[in-house]
Amino acid sequence: MAKTVADLMVQDVLTVEPSDTIGEAAEKMHAANVGAVVVVEDMVRVVGIVTERDLLRAVAQRARAAEARVRQWMTVDPVTIEPETTIADAARIMFDHNFRHLPVVKDGRPLGIVSLRLLARWAFESVQRDQ
Numbered sequence: 001m002a003k004t005v006a007d008l009m010v011q012d013v014l015t016v017e018p019s020d021t022i023g024e025a026a027e028k029m030h031a032a033n034v035g036a037v038v039v040v041e042d043m044v045r046v047v048g049i050v051t052e053r054d055l056l057r058a059v060a061q062r063a064r065a066a067e068a069r070v071r072q073w074m075t076v077d078p079v080t081i082e083p084e085t086t087i088a089d090a091a092r093i094m095f096d097h098n099f100r101h102l103p104v105v106k107d108g109r110p111l112g113i114v115s116l117r118l119l120a121r122w123a124f125e126s127v128q129r130d131q
Contacts, residue, residue: 005090006083008122009104009112015040016070018047022058023065025050036101038110039074045108048074051101080105083112091119
């Protein structure tokens with residue numbers, strides 16, 4: 001049974017750079033059927049996250065998807081966790097901050113991402129095993 005986020009996280013982290021457009025970020029998210037992309041600089045260091053909420057905010061403020069840059073709409077310096085973080089601690093962080101996505105990082109580099117959906121699936125499967 002999974003105990004840390006390393007056992008649970010999605011390891012194929014979708015990333016964009018701050019200079020990418022929000023349209024490019026949205027296209028990547030749509031193609032991968034995910035609700036967030038991690039923003040990295042120099043292809044390695046996590047500097048932000050763009051979520052569905054950020055894109056909704058951009059649309060509501062009439063940003064032009066082909067022109068507006070990720071750096072203008074991303075959440076800067078997102079809360080991150082390390083792979084050794086327990087699933088319970090990750091869930092607590094997500095619930096306390098009302099997050100749906102939480103990047104998993106080691107030495108500033110993205111290793112994975114934990115979503116509310118993954119936590120819900122893990123909780124459901126845990127209950128099913130205990131019955």
